[in-house]
Each structure stands twice: as C-alpha cells, then as structure tokens.
Amino acid sequence: MASVDLIGIGKKFGATDVLRDVTLRVADGEFLAILGASGCGKSTLLRILAGLEGTDQGEVRLGGIEVGHLRPKARDLAMVFQSYALYPYMTVGQNIALPLEMRRLSAWQRLPLLGRLMPGTRAARENIAEDVASVAGPLQLGALLGRKPAQLSGGQRQRVALARAMVRQPAAFLMDEPLSNLDAKLRIEARAEIVALQRRLGATILYVTHDQEEAMAMADRVAVMQGGRVLQVAAPQSLYDDPVSLDVARFVGSPPMNVFPVRLHSSGAVEALGTALPFHATGTAREGIVMGVRPEALRPAEQGIAVTLARIERLGGEALLYCTAPGLAQPLVAQVEAGEANDHAIGAPLRLMPRRALLFDGDGKRMVCRAGSVGAMALASAHG
Amino acid sequence: MVDRLGPLFRHAVLLLGAAVMLAPFVLMLSLSVKPAAEIFAPQFRLLPEQWSAWENYSAAFTKVPLARFLMNGFIVTFCIFAAQAVTALPMAYALAKLRWRGRDTVFGLVLLALLVPPQVPAIPLYIGLWQLGLLDTYAAIILPSTVSVFGIFLMRQFFRTVPNDLIAAARMDGLSELGIVWRIMLPTAAPALAAFGCLSFIWNWNEFFWPYIAVQSEHLMTPPLGIAFFSDTESGTSWGPLMAAATVTTAPLALAFLLAQRAFVRGVTMSGVK
Amino acid sequence: MAEARAGKWPGGRAEALAAWALALPALILMILMLLGPVVAVLLLSFTGWSLGDAEMEWIGLGNYEQLAADPVFWTSLRNTLIYVGVSVPATVGLGLGAALLVESVGRFRSFYRAAYFLPVASTLLAMALVWEFMFHPTVGFVNQALRTLGLPVTDWLNNPDVALLAIAVIGVWQNLGLAMVLFVAGLQGVPKDLYEALALDGADGAWERFRRVTWPMLGPALVFVVAITAIRSFQVFDTVAVLTEGGPNKSTEVLLYTMVQEGFRFLRTAYGAAITVVFLVFTLAITVAQTVILDRRAHYG
Numbered sequence: 001m002a003s004v005d006l007i008g009i010g011k012k013f014g015a016t017d018v019l020r021d022v023t024l025r026v027a028d029g030e031f032l033a034i035l036g037a038s039g040c041g042k043s044t045l046l047r048i049l050a051g052l053e054g055t056d057q058g059e060v061r062l063g064g065i066e067v068g069h070l071r072p073k074a075r076d077l078a079m080v081f082q083s084y085a086l087y088p089y090m091t092v093g094q095n096i097a098l099p100l101e102m103r104r105l106s107a108w109q110r111l112p113l114l115g116r117l118m119p120g121t122r123a124a125r126e127n128i129a130e131d132v133a134s135v136a137g138p139l140q141l142g143a144l145l146g147r148k149p150a151q152l153s154g155g156q157r158q159r160v161a162l163a164r165a166m167v168r169q170p171a172a173f174l175m176d177e178p179l180s181n182l183d184a185k186l187r188i189e190a191r192a193e194i195v196a197l198q199r200r201l202g203a204t205i206l207y208v209t210h211d212q213e214e215a216m217a218m219a220d221r222v223a224v225m226q227g228g229r230v231l232q233v234a235a236p237q238s239l240y241d242d243p244v245s246l247d248v249a250r251f252v253g254s255p256p257m258n259v260f261p262v263r264l265h266s267s268g269a270v271e272a273l274g275t276a277l278p279f280h281a282t283g284t285a286r287e288g289i290v291m292g293v294r295p296e297a298l299r300p301a302e303q304g305i306a307v308t309l310a311r312i313e314r315l316g317g318e319a320l321l322y323c324t325a326p327g328l329a330q331p332l333v334a335q336v337e338a339g340e341a342n343d344h345a346i347g348a349p350l351r352l353m354p355r356r357a358l359l360f361d362g363d364g365k366r367m368v369c370r371a372g373s374v375g376a377m378a379l380a381s382a383h384g
Numbered sequence: 385m386v387d388r389l390g391p392l393f394r395h396a397v398l399l400l401g402a403a404v405m406l407a408p409f410v411l412m413l414s415l416s417v418k419p420a421a422e423i424f425a426p427q428f429r430l431l432p433e434q435w436s437a438w439e440n441y442s443a444a445f446t447k448v449p450l451a452r453f454l455m456n457g458f459i460v461t462f463c464i465f466a467a468q469a470v471t472a473l474p475m476a477y478a479l480a481k482l483r484w485r486g487r488d489t490v491f492g493l494v495l496l497a498l499l500v501p502p503q504v505p506a507i508p509l510y511i512g513l514w515q516l517g518l519l520d521t522y523a524a525i526i527l528p529s530t531v532s533v534f535g536i537f538l539m540r541q542f543f544r545t546v547p548n549d550l551i552a553a554a555r556m557d558g559l560s561e562l563g564i565v566w567r568i569m570l571p572t573a574a575p576a577l578a579a580f581g582c583l584s585f586i587w588n589w590n591e592f593f594w595p596y597i598a599v600q601s602e603h604l605m606t607p608p609l610g611i612a613f614f615s616d617t618e619s620g621t622s623w624g625p626l627m628a629a630a631t632v633t634t635a636p637l638a639l640a641f642l643l644a645q646r647a648f649v650r651g652v653t654m655s656g657v658k
Numbered sequence: 659m660a661e662a663r664a665g666k667w668p669g670g671r672a673e674a675l676a677a678w679a680l681a682l683p684a685l686i687l688m689i690l691m692l693l694g695p696v697v698a699v700l701l702l703s704f705t706g707w708s709l710g711d712a713e714m715e716w717i718g719l720g721n722y723e724q725l726a727a728d729p730v731f732w733t734s735l736r737n738t739l740i741y742v743g744v745s746v747p748a749t750v751g752l753g754l755g756a757a758l759l760v761e762s763v764g765r766f767r768s769f770y771r772a773a774y775f776l777p778v779a780s781t782l783l784a785m786a787l788v789w790e791f792m793f794h795p796t797v798g799f800v801n802q803a804l805r806t807l808g809l810p811v812t813d814w815l816n817n818p819d820v821a822l823l824a825i826a827v828i829g830v831w832q833n834l835g836l837a838m839v840l841f842v843a844g845l846q847g848v849p850k851d852l853y854e855a856l857a858l859d860g861a862d863g864a865w866e867r868f869r870r871v872t873w874p875m876l877g878p879a880l881v882f883v884v885a886i887t888a889i890r891s892f893q894v895f896d897t898v899a900v901l902t903e904g905g906p907n908k909s910t911e912v913l914l915y916t917m918v919q920e921g922f923r924f925l926r927t928a929y930g931a932a933i934t935v936v937f938l939v940f941t942l943a944i945t946v947a948q949t950v951i952l953d954r955r956a957h958y959g
C-alpha cells in the first residue's frame with residue numbers, strides 16, 4: 001500500500017474546465033471519500049489517477065513518486081467501476097484471475113492451447129488459482145467461481161469486482177460509486193464489508209460517491225467537490241459540525257441544514273425573524289448574511305421563534321416537524337425523537353441551540369460567531 | 385386492411401405465396417431424381433415413376449468435377465471470411481474506441497468505400513492481377529474480397545456499444561491494445577461476428593460476377609461458375625444431372641440458413657447494404 | 659467529445675500508435691482493392707487503352723462520346739432502367755405485403771419467414787437454371803399455370819418482348835424475402851402503445867391503423883428498402899449471363915453485361931471503364947437521393 005498525492009490537478013475537456021487546481025493528499029492506509037454532485041468531476045479525477053486520462057496541469061504521485069508518465073498497467077492501482085466492468089463472457093474465476101495472468105504469465109504462456117505446454121505455466125496457473133480462491137473465500141464467492149456475471153445478483157457482482165481489485169494487492173484502491181447499483185439494504189451491508197476489508201488490509205482507498213451518508217459512514221476523511229474544485233477535506237464529524245462554507249454545509253447532512261437570512265447589527269448582535277439571537281459575530285460583512293442550523297439543533301420549547309406547524313413526517317425513530325414562519329420562503333425543519341412529536345410540540349415555538357448555529361457571509365463563507373450568553377435557555381424577546 | 389381479412393384467408397394468401405417462393409426448389413429436387421424421359425412429360429408429377437436419383441447425382445459428379453467445385457467454394461469462402469475478420473476487427477476497434485488523429489478521416493474513407501458497388505473495381509483489379517501474373521489462381525478470386533468495408537462498419541457500430549469501463553478495466557488489468565481486441569472485444573462481438581460470417585458466406589459462395597471474370601480453369605471454378613460451365617457444356621440436354629448439381633450447390637447454403645436462421649436474418653437486417 | 663490529442667495523456671502516443679497499427683492492414687487493403695481501383699477506373703475511362711497496349715493515350719471524353727453514339731449502350735441503359743423500374747416496385751410492394759401478413763398471423767410465422775427468405779440465401783446461378791425450366795414453353799410451370807387460367811402463353815426467354823420481364827420476375831423472386839425481412843424489422847420497431855393511443859382516440863379500424871401509424875412509422879424503412887432494392891437491381895448480371903446472354907435481339911442487354919462484354923470479352927478496357935463509371939454514377943445517385951429524402955424526413959417530418 002502507498003500514499004497518494006494529487007497536486008494542483010487541472011483538466012479541460014475542450015473548452016470546459018472539468019477539474020480546477022485539485023489537491024488531495026491521501027496517507028498510506030487512509031480511506032478518503034470524494035463526495036460531490038453528479039458531473040462535478042469525481043470520475044475524471046479517479047481516471048486521471050489511474051492513468052486512463054491525462055492532465056493539463058498538476059502532478060500525480062504514488063508513494064511519493066511522480067507517475068504522470070506511467071501507463072495504467074504500470075501504476076499498480078486497482079479500480080472498482082460503477083458498472084463493475086466485469087468481462088461478460090468470462091466466468092467469475094476467470095474475471096478475478098485475469099489481472100494475475102497478465103502479470104505473472106508471459107505472452108507465450110497466455111496463448112490459448114499452446115501456453116499450457118510452456119514450461120512453468122502449470123505451476124504459475126496453480127498459484128493464480130490459489131490466490132483467486134483465497135480472495136474469493138472471505139467474499140463468499142467460492143461457490144460462484146464457475147458462473148458468468150450475468151448469472152449473479154447485483155451484490156454478488158459487486159463482490160466479484162471487489163475481488164478482482166483485491167487479488168493483486170495494489171498500491172491503492174480506486175472505487176467509483178461501487179455501491180450505487182445496489183438496493184438500500186444491501187448497500188448498508190456492503191459498506192460494512194468494504195470498511196472491514198480496508199481495516200484488515202490496511203488499504204489506501206479513494207472512494208467516490210455522491211451519497212453523503214455513505215461518505216460519512218465509511219471514510220476517515222471526506223473531500224467535498226463541486227464544479228471541479230475541492231471545497232473542503234475533513235473528518236466526517238468536523239465536516240458536519242464545522243463546514244467552511246455554505247455549499248459544504250448544505251451538501252452534508254440529511255435532512256439538509258435550515259438556512260435563513262439574519263440581520264447583523266453594528267454591535268455584532270444578530271437578529272433573525274424579528275427575534276434577537278444570543279450571538280456575537282465578528283467580521284466586517286453586514287449584507288446578505290445567513291444562518292444555518294441543523295434540524296436536530298431546533299426543538300419545540302416554551303419560548304423561541306414563533307412558527308406554525310405545517311406537517312409532521314414520521315420516520316419511525318424520529319420525526320421531522322415542518323414549520324412555517326412569516327418572512328421565510330422555506331419551512332424550517334426540526335428533528336425530534338418520535339415521542340416528542342406529540343400534541344405538546346404542536347404550535348410550540350422553536351428553540352435554537354446557540355452552539356450549533358453557523359453564520360455565513362454573502363459569499364457563503366463561514367463567519368466566526370460566539371454564543372452571547374451560554375446560559376440562556378431561551379431566546380430573549382427582541383422587543384424593547 | 386390486413387386485419388379485416390379473416391385469419392384463414394390470410395393464411396391462404398401466405399401459403400399461396402410460399403408455394404410460389406418454394407416452387408423452384410421443389411421443381412429442382414423433383415427433376416434431380418427423374419429420368420430424362422419423365423422430365424418432359426406433359427403432366428407434372430412430383431415424384432418419378434422410375435427413380436434415377438443415383439444416375440443423376442453420380443452423373444453430376446462425373447461429367448464435371450462437382451466435388452472440386454464444392455471444395456473450391458469452401459476454400460474461397462473460408463479464406464475470404466478469415467481475412468475479412470482478421471482485418472476488420474482491429475480496425476473496427478480502433479475506429480470505435482481509440483482516440484487518434486486520423487480516425488475521422490479513416491472512418492470517412494470506410495463510409496466512402498461502402499458506397500462503391502463491388503463490380504466497379506473489377507477492371508483495374510483485373511489489370512493489376514494480370515500484371516502480377518495472378519489471374520486464374522485462387523489468389524485472384526480471394527484477394528479482392530480480403531477486406532470488407534461492410535464488416536468494418538458493422539463491427540464498429542457493435543463495438544461502440546461495449547462500455548468504456550470494460551476497456552478501462554482491461555487496461556488496468558494490464559492488457560495491450562491487441563490483447564483487448566483479442567480477449568475482450570472478440571468474445572463480446574461473437575454474435576455480431578457470427579451474423580457477419582453468415583452474410584460473408586452467402587455472398588462469397590454465390591458470387592458469380594468476379595470469378596466469371598478472373599478464372600477460366602475448370603479446377604479453380606467455384607460452385608456457381610462450375611454449374612454455369614456445366615449448363616454450357618450440356619446446353620439443356622441433361623436436365624436431371626444439371627438439377628442434381630444445382631441441388632448440391634444450393635444445399636450448403638440452404639442447410640446453413642435453416643440451421644442458423646436467426647443469425648442470417650439478424651445479419652441481413654443489420655446490413656441491408658449490398 | 660474525446661477528440662484526438664495524441665501524447666497528452668500517459669499512453670496517449672502509444673494509443674495513437676496502436677490505433678494506426680490496428681487499422682493499417684484493413685486500410686491498405688481498402689485502398690488497394692476498393693478506393694484505388696475506383697480512381698483508376700475513372701482515369702482509365704479518359705484513355706484509349708486496351709489490355710496489352712504498351713502506350714496509354716489520353717483521349718479525354720472520347721469514350722463517353724463513343725458511348726453516346728453507341729446504340730447498344732443506349733439499349734443496355736434503357737433495359738437496365740426498365741428492369742429496375744419493374745422489379746423495384748414489385749419487390750417492395752410484395753415485400754411489404756408479405757411483411758404485414760406475416761406479422762399479422764399468429765402461427766407458422768417462422769415457416770413463412772423461412773420460405774420467403776430462402777431464395778435470398780440460395781445460389782442465384784443455380785436457381786436461374788431452375789427458372790429456365792420454369793419458363794419452358796411447353797412443360798414449364800409458368801405456362802402450365804397460364805394455360806390452366808386460360809391466358810395466352812409464350813416462349814418467355816426467347817421472346818424479345820417479354821424476356822426482360824421474365825428476368826425481372828426472377829429478380830423479384832430472389833429479393834422479395836430481403837425486402838420482407840427489412841420491413842418486418844421496421845414493423846417491430848413501431849411502438850405498440852401508438853396503436854393503443856390510436857384506439858383510445860377512437861380509430862381502431864385496420865385501415866386507420868395502417869394509414870395513421872404503420873405507414874408513417876415505416877417511412878424510413880421504406881426509403882431504405884427502395885434504395886437497397888434499386889441498387890441490387892442495377893447490379894443484375896448473373897441471370898442474364900447464364901440464361902439469355904443479352905438476347906434475344908439485345909432485349910436483355912443490361913449495363914453490367916455490356917461492361918463485361920466490352921471490357922473483358924472484346925478487350926476494349928477503357929471503354930468498359932467508361933460504362934463502369936456510368937454504372938457507378940447511377941448507384942451513387944440512388945444513395946444520394948435516399949440520403950436527401952431521409953434527411954428531409956428527419957428535419958421536417
């Protein structure tokens with residue numbers, strides 16, 4: 001296993017910039033998720049790393065060594081494709097064995113019939129078969145080695161793709177949305193399998209996904225991409241709690257963060273929806289400032305922002321309260337325990353946890369803000 | 385319009401049509417087992433009163449070297465198809481999946497060549513083969529057909545439907561470009577190649593125009609040429625043996641067609657060309 | 659698009675090299691066997707060369723002037739056009755009819771399809787000899803059938819008035835199955851829900867279905883089938899060469915047959931090349947017409 005460094009990568013397709021100055025450093029044995037909306041350049045980045053695509057700018061390093069000039073085969077990376085890209089007319093066993101055959105057998109030894117007669121072919125093939133079996137076993141593919149990909153379920157195909165990548169013990173794994181073709185339940189099982197595998201092998205993994213929950217659940221660190229740029233690279237929790245920009249804050253978390261406009265007084269006092277909030281913001285920006293609050297940081301209370309409950313969505317363990325307030329285009333969403341969504345909660349004002357509120361300036365950048373009075377359990381009325 | 389006719393009536397029309405379409409085949413088989421005396425009987429009978437199948441078929445094989453003609457037919461069609469496949473597959477892959485300067489130009493040439501009826505190059509090819517002293521050889525029959533632009537076009541269209549990821553995976557697994565053609569594209573293309581093989585076999589087995597020009601020696605004649613030669617030398621006197629020879633000539637195609645009907649029809653539908 | 663930018667990515671240059679290496683054998687053969695000869699035929703048609711001549715003399719449009727004054731050429735061209743004019747409508751019409759009927763019946767479909775398609779896959783030359791017997795003046799099926807129906811009979815292949823028609827009948831018989839198969843493919847491409855929508859709109863009669871859905875949807879297939887049948891008909895040669903040799907009285911003299919006679923039998927090579935060029939021009943004209951019609955439909959239809 002090796003570290004992976006992408007430094008200042010830029011890539012154009014014709015006139016469109018697909019990647020702009022992308023820098024990512026992945027440590028040896030680290031699991032990095034690349035998270036972004038469709039079309040933001042995630043696959044292109046992986047393809048560049050794999051050597052399937054060239055760059056216009058920047059450097060690619062594997063284990064500290066520049067590999068920009070090396071062809072895919074020489075880079076010793078393994079890729080799991082979104083479509084799995086299994087060879088349809090080869091059996092599972094042949095699919096898994098192919099990368100080993102290409103590396104361990106000479107061109108002569110690979111010849112269809114003649115190759116069998118070449119010296120050393122038998123031993124090498126037996127070796128390969130052993131390695132295939134040792135990879136197939138833990139992935140529960142042992143009984144399926146003789147089947148064709150078309151005769152497998154989606155989850156089994158995904159494991160074959162994984163096995164084909166694992167079998168040759170590459171410097172790093174590149175995975176391009178490997179779970180997006182699975183149904184929800186299987187996806188969660190497969191997540192756990194991949195994570196367990198990564199722990200066991202100590203593998204370096206670059207894992208592309210557009211599913212933020214998947215990225216948060218699996219990765220050591222998450223890189224959020226948008227429009228060909230990396231917005232932030234951080235551990236899942238700090239990405240969630242401490243996003244550098246409004247775009248990141250909105251992208252991460254489900255249901256998404258509540259965002260509403262606030263007014264900033266020259267004193268640094270913050271006022272939203274006609275309510276003064278117990279914060280002090282530092283910085284010079286005064287226009288277009290918005291506040292972001294996660295749904296679980298809003299809860300019904302005796303006092304707070306006056307709202308009208310529009311509807312309740314019950315998700316089983318918890319419930320979402322959709323509340324409208326005068327002057328707000330989007331409803332505010334509060335997430336509470338299912339038991340809390342009772343008659344009591346209906347019609348109650350919403351209290352906001354001051355520590356969890358984030359301020360963003362007109363350009364969407366984070367502003368520093370301090371809770372004014374930590375002890376305040378309720379919001380003071382703005383009147384007076 | 386079609387629906388209003390009762391199903392029975394529709395079947396009647398179709399059956400009548402089928403009878404007309406199959407009549408020549410029935411006639412051919414019937415004549416091929418009749419003695420000369422019965423062939424011109426005023427009343428047609430399907431089966432002869434006196435069977436002469438053995439006489440007719442053995443005459444067909446002895447009066448002319450029919451076995452030789454058939455063998456030539458197999459040699460020629462096999463060599464042509466092998467050459468066409470070996471040249472068309474790599475080019476089709478390069479046109480469908482590789483990025484290179486000149487690709488559009490080369491594909492343009494393929495499309496251009498697709499418009500040229502096969503009889504047009506005949507005169508220059510004849511002159512060229514004459515200068516090389518190759519007229520009246522197997523090479524003269526085979527060489528002009530060693531490349532099939534139609535095959536290139538067909539395979540290229542097919543290869544375009546192969547996912548790019550599959551090729552990327554093969555490259556990462558360490559295959560060379562030729563290895564990709566051989567180990568990834570060829571097996572994936574097997575159905576399309578089979579359909580093309582059927583078409584190539586039909587066309588080249590039946591081809592009369594070019595062998596008629598390029599070959600004079602009896603021992604090099606392909607089946608259509610041989611049977612034309614037979615009909616010439618016997619000029620309408622021995623219908624029985626002639627029909628026996630016609631049956632033997634058509635049989636490989638008819639059998640192949642009945643066995644691989646799907647591939648034939650698929651190939652023809654994909655093509656339409658020629 | 660993935661435009662060619664050789665050398666810009668790892669293995670980009672190698673990829674371009676590999677592409678050329680893979681394409682080269684076919685490319686060379688294509689130029690040697692097809693495109694080069696086409697150019698050669700064109701150039702040759704402006705010379706007075708015959709096979710074996712030492713000198714090649716440039717005579718400009720000489721061959722074409724000679725063609726214009728050659729009654730055999732005009733007969734040949736006229737016969738070819740008549741042949742195409744007769745066999746194309748018949749093949750396309752019968753092929754469409756057969757396709758509609760075959761698709762409308764539930765049972766025996768594959769039998770009918772095989773029966774109609776068998777002539778396409780059989781050796782035309784051998785079958786032409788069978789047809790010679792079918793056209794036999796006394797015992798041939800054709801005359802026997804006509805006699806039964808009380809219609810006049812003739813010696814088809816030896817009567818200059820009808821010999822070309824007899825040859826066309828063989829052509830139609832051979833190509834009908836091809837037209838049918840192509841139409842069937844076209845019919846299967848018509849989405850079933852169009853018929854359902856039509857039925858909901860209140861038009862469920864068979865004629866309405868044909869006129870409002872089948873026929874318009876079949877348009878591109880029709881143009882395609884007409885073009886292919888026309889191109890194949892222009893190439894009529896085998897039947898003429900083996901059955902009539904252009905006779906009787908030049909009544910079945912067709913372009914390719916004239917070309918072979920002039921170019922190979924009489925060794926007037928350059929003259930044969932000029933006839934080839936005329937033949938090529940007609941074929942290309944059909945393709946161009948097909949493209950234009952399909953383009954129009956695509957844009958305005």
Ligand SMILES: Nc1ncnc2c1ncn2[C@@H]1O[C@H](COP(=O)(O)OP(=O)(O)OP(=O)(O)O)[C@@H](O)[C@H]1O
Nearest residue numbers: 013018037038039040041042043044045210659660
């Ligand atoms: N070969 C190409 N030529 C031109 N543009 C391309 C090419 N490949 C990708 N693009 C463009 O580059 C952008 C990024 O593509 P990419 O496949 O990297 O997106 P992605 O983030 O993987 O999206 P998804 O989640 O849908 O897979 C897209 O706008 C796409 O249209």
Ligand SMILES: [Mg+2]
Nearest residue numbers: 042043044176
């Ligand atoms: Mg992608």
